[in-house]
Amino acid sequence: MHTDRRRLLTIVAEAPLEQNLVQDLGRLGAKGYTITDARGKGSRGVRNGQWEHSGNIRVEVVCDANTADAIAAHLQARYYDSYALILFIGDVDVLRPEKFVGFSEPLSKSGA
Amino acid sequence: MHTDRRRLLTIVAEAPLEQNLVQDLGRLGAKGYTITDARGKGSRGVRNGQWEHSGNIRVEVVCDANTADAIAAHLQARYYDSYALILFIGDVDVLRPEKFVGFSEPLSKSGA
Amino acid sequence: MHTDRRRLLTIVAEAPLEQNLVQDLGRLGAKGYTITDARGKGSRGVRNGQWEHSGNIRVEVVCDANTADAIAAHLQARYYDSYALILFIGDVDVLRPEKFVGFSEPLSKSGA
Amino acid sequence: MTIDPVVLFFLLGLTAGLLRSDLRLPSAIYDFLTLILLLGIGLKGGVELSRQSLGTLAPQMLAILLMGFALPLIAYPLLRYAVGLKRPDAASIAAHYGSVSVGTYAVVAAYLVSQGIVFEEYMPLFVVLLEVPAILVGIVLVRGITRSTRWGSLAHEVFLGKGVVLLTGGLVIGWVAGVEGVQPIEGLFFDLFKGVLALFLLEMGLIVAGQMSDMRRYGLLLMVFAIAFPLFAASIGAGLGRMLGLSLGGTVVLATLAASASYIAVPAAMRMAVPEANPALSLAASLGVTFPFNIVVGIPLYHALARYLHGAGG
Amino acid sequence: MTIDPVVLFFLLGLTAGLLRSDLRLPSAIYDFLTLILLLGIGLKGGVELSRQSLGTLAPQMLAILLMGFALPLIAYPLLRYAVGLKRPDAASIAAHYGSVSVGTYAVVAAYLVSQGIVFEEYMPLFVVLLEVPAILVGIVLVRGITRSTRWGSLAHEVFLGKGVVLLTGGLVIGWVAGVEGVQPIEGLFFDLFKGVLALFLLEMGLIVAGQMSDMRRYGLLLMVFAIAFPLFAASIGAGLGRMLGLSLGGTVVLATLAASASYIAVPAAMRMAVPEANPALSLAASLGVTFPFNIVVGIPLYHALARYLHGAGG
Amino acid sequence: MTIDPVVLFFLLGLTAGLLRSDLRLPSAIYDFLTLILLLGIGLKGGVELSRQSLGTLAPQMLAILLMGFALPLIAYPLLRYAVGLKRPDAASIAAHYGSVSVGTYAVVAAYLVSQGIVFEEYMPLFVVLLEVPAILVGIVLVRGITRSTRWGSLAHEVFLGKGVVLLTGGLVIGWVAGVEGVQPIEGLFFDLFKGVLALFLLEMGLIVAGQMSDMRRYGLLLMVFAIAFPLFAASIGAGLGRMLGLSLGGTVVLATLAASASYIAVPAAMRMAVPEANPALSLAASLGVTFPFNIVVGIPLYHALARYLHGAGG
Numbered sequence A, B, C: 001m002h003t004d005r006r007r008l009l010t011i012v013a014e015a016p017l018e019q020n021l022v023q024d025l026g027r028l029g030a031k032g033y034t035i036t037d038a039r040g041k042g043s044r045g046v047r048n049g050q051w052e053h054s055g056n057i058r059v060e061v062v063c064d065a066n067t068a069d070a071i072a073a074h075l076q077a078r079y080y081d082s083y084a085l086i087l088f089i090g091d092v093d094v095l096r097p098e099k100f101v102g103f104s105e106p107l108s109k110s111g112a
Numbered sequence D, E, F: 001m002t003i004d005p006v007v008l009f010f011l012l013g014l015t016a017g018l019l020r021s022d023l024r025l026p027s028a029i030y031d032f033l034t035l036i037l038l039l040g041i042g043l044k045g046g047v048e049l050s051r052q053s054l055g056t057l058a059p060q061m062l063a064i065l066l067m068g069f070a071l072p073l074i075a076y077p078l079l080r081y082a083v084g085l086k087r088p089d090a091a092s093i094a095a096h097y098g099s100v101s102v103g104t105y106a107v108v109a110a111y112l113v114s115q116g117i118v119f120e121e122y123m124p125l126f127v128v129l130l131e132v133p134a135i136l137v138g139i140v141l142v143r144g145i146t147r148s149t150r151w152g153s154l155a156h157e158v159f160l161g162k163g164v165v166l167l168t169g170g171l172v173i174g175w176v177a178g179v180e181g182v183q184p185i186e187g188l189f190f191d192l193f194k195g196v197l198a199l200f201l202l203e204m205g206l207i208v209a210g211q212m213s214d215m216r217r218y219g220l221l222l223m224v225f226a227i228a229f230p231l232f233a234a235s236i237g238a239g240l241g242r243m244l245g246l247s248l249g250g251t252v253v254l255a256t257l258a259a260s261a262s263y264i265a266v267p268a269a270m271r272m273a274v275p276e277a278n279p280a281l282s283l284a285a286s287l288g289v290t291f292p293f294n295i296v297v298g299i300p301l302y303h304a305l306a307r308y309l310h311g312a313g314g
Ligand SMILES: Nc1ncnc2c1ncn2[C@@H]1O[C@H](COP(=O)(O)O)[C@@H](O)[C@H]1O
Pocket: A012, A013, A014, A039, A040, A041, A042, A043, A044, A045, A046, A047, A056, A083, A084, A085, A086, C030, C031, C032, C033, C034, C035, C060, C061, C062, C063, C099, C100
């Protein structure tokens, strides 16, 4: 079975950032993303998601290394100082690599 | 601490496929799975999970490489053409490898 | 872009363990965690999350290798025999490594 | 023409959605609202059935079933050749328009009540009867009737979908329990009904707003179909209502049912049975165009039509 | 014997579940329904308590507590030696059957109301009193009473579980606010009560259907216990009710409480306090067998028993 | 001083939270409750507006708007120089206290009803008017008025937040539909209102309990502000109410609105517009101190104040 190596970028951020993040991802060349609702704790304290905007979202993007780096650099510059947000990147094998290359047909419509 | 290397297969698919996927996983030798509700965007457009069957699920299976490949191949053949579905595979270390080998005591009961 | 390698520890466990796990993580030096609600199937049967305490949680911790090992060893000793719980560990690259080192300023307040 | 307050909630949701407000209902609440609506509609119909003899209703039921088979068979060639869709898409959309929308039924019932017009209260029985045939027709149009048809899993999809189960369950419970038996649960299922419908329509407005951005993509012809076919189907429904001797209100309801397009039961069934059909296409039409058209413009029109058929005085 | 409409909702859920319908209630809605039920039951009891002097109730309360300690002590040897379970499992299941099911209480209360039978409205107080002792007994049966027992975290588990907090909270608020104070919130907690109970039972039907597939696995003996012990406990409860001078209705309620097995408070507490017990075992019995048995067959039986004890006329 | 039953639910939640009970409401239910409250408040106000001429209300509306601009401008220097906060934090908190809390409004309305005190039913209009100005002031205090201010996205944040949309939507629907039009949906939005408020306050109690552990961290001065400023603002509000010729009840409401601090609309808007402000700080004050202070102690105080202003007899 032929597989290709791609990067899996995971972002955990405060929930109200969802629309902004989705727009950024589209602009920076991600061809898709997956979001789940989450809660957690980090340097900005507990975010238990019990009400209103107190929750987190967990966003995953499968893409090539360049796109992952571009997204990571942008998010760090744009959000790290003022918002609850972390990100980490791992390696994954994918079956249909063409679904996860960057930049062709940028996705710009906001989701969720 | 002794650990063993296994494969972590992640599937993101449209929610109505849940029962089918769970049955497939059991038949193909997965000893377990974990599902979370998700939303997202991909080649088939935005799936925001706001109502009825418009959401995604995110399924994780820890298993050996053969099982992961078998599942991936099957899902690709069976669902890629007509359904919103992606999958990717990474490496993980597990503590009790015997929990994640394939094929013994296949799990056939549908979940969730 | 400078990144550092860290470990991503993922725990899937029965939901009522949440408070206990969060306390353990803090004591063992994790600087943060992310939780999502999940359901699944494993050696202890189907956990479909339909009611009361029948769901799972999925906990992620990004930390250094020592902390990950310490947490894994502790959880295995403390919970494996009596509770539905699995864990697996992978590698990830992080941007701001200082956010994910262990042991300084232990987080002891229970979350969620 | 005054707009029913529940429809104002739809417009509120639609406006908020189009303006990209962050207003959003959790999907659990959407499920809760539909649960109450479906059971409430079923119960009301069931209570009424307990006062009728099913025997006298049998001819009506048969006629309704026939309409349920006929409508998708008329819609299909239009979609295939006039709109120019691929076979699976044409069949799937035909199934949507041959079936009914329970939300639209709830709105027409509320409309008639607030206009003080009575109608046959056992109408929910017709809603159930109309849900199913179109799905079968749609599937057969794509697959044909072959040996390999998995009728078992098909029947499962069709009869055990949440919509059919809750409507039928409500009907049976209402029928068994009767007026008195249902009385202690009226607080939730009847007294709150219109408020729950209002919230449901608020959410539908938000969802339709999301759909609308997709609509342009699918071409003008489909949008024309999504308004023209309901008008045609409504006249079939109204004519049949008149023929069956339904009251003015009942005729309006039957016209509206015929005009309505499913966006719950049929999409779910088609997704599994005809996966090669593009679900975005059918939803854009049934949810993005036909549903708002029917509840805002269509129902008063079908009312006028029914009054005409019942002799101008109405 | 006519079936109460709320029980029909249970049967609907059960049927849908067994037929593998895709009907499902979001867990948030399950939480919402139990929230209203628990607070509603508590409030109703509390309002009644505000009309009673706690002094006169003290002897009854004591007797009830005693029954709460006695029932699990009787159940344990049966489970250990007759059913042949391991010690932790026997103790855990004994705790389940010594405690009570609030859902079953709601059904028996609805049953009596629809039969026009009055009962002591302060019964929710007994529900709370019966929740706790069995948990303590269960834990001591496994752990013994040793220095190392972590009574603090145990008390936390037992008294701060959602069930006890909401019931007790409702009782106290009802007691403080009295009839008039509670009047403005009656719309939600009292008028909707039976409708909410209907939806809750629908969901319980779906859950029980899921449990049933597990049941066979755990052997016939446990299933026999899950029906025989409730019958025995009901006669204890009915006898005690008679002794305490309760009304016919109150006797039926107490019999039903004794016969019922917890599936909320006790499982949660046992999971933490006796993790080596298999939770699937106790749920299969209490939820898969005893709960449906009680609400469908048991309650009318206990009613007959109570009528017998109160002299045939009833 | 008797405590309103709905406030008892707040205390129940607070107690359960502080004792670390596992009681928790799903966030979907929290959303559902606020949806009903916001729409219900809006509808009630809108129905009343349909009986008023907006012309006669215009002067009052203008005065209210002025207060909305004035309060944050008074709060800011206090926070900046007396409490000693950084500029963004001072501005953000000033915006919170200049705006209003819908939950607090619901409690004061319930308080007045249960005391049998009438008030101008169109007050929800003032709630909406007071939500917005403080947000604008807060942003300008940090950013100044520069070319680069993105007024478009700001207006979006301010006017399309869920709170403003639902309140305004309810107002408009109530106004268009009038008393009769709203009647069929009263079951959900009016009859259940106080019960829904009770559950909402239960949840708020749980949330406040969580906040309280954070409070100590932020110093005594901020806590003093969180009680002193509401007292001051209440006297402004009461004075204005008297000047505008409001009834006793209306004066109490306006005092309470002035005293209340936003914890929904403003946090959301500030998070996007002034991200460098620490959101934990403003929530600890507005939610951890001011909200409980107002609903337990403040409202009766403001009532006494209003009676004093209206001449001792009240
Ligand atoms: N070490 C960590 N491991 C996993 N998740 C984390 C970690 N640190 C932070 N998070 C998540 O990221 C969110 C924001 O982090 P922070 O900006 O550090 O408060 C937290 O609420 C957690 O959900």
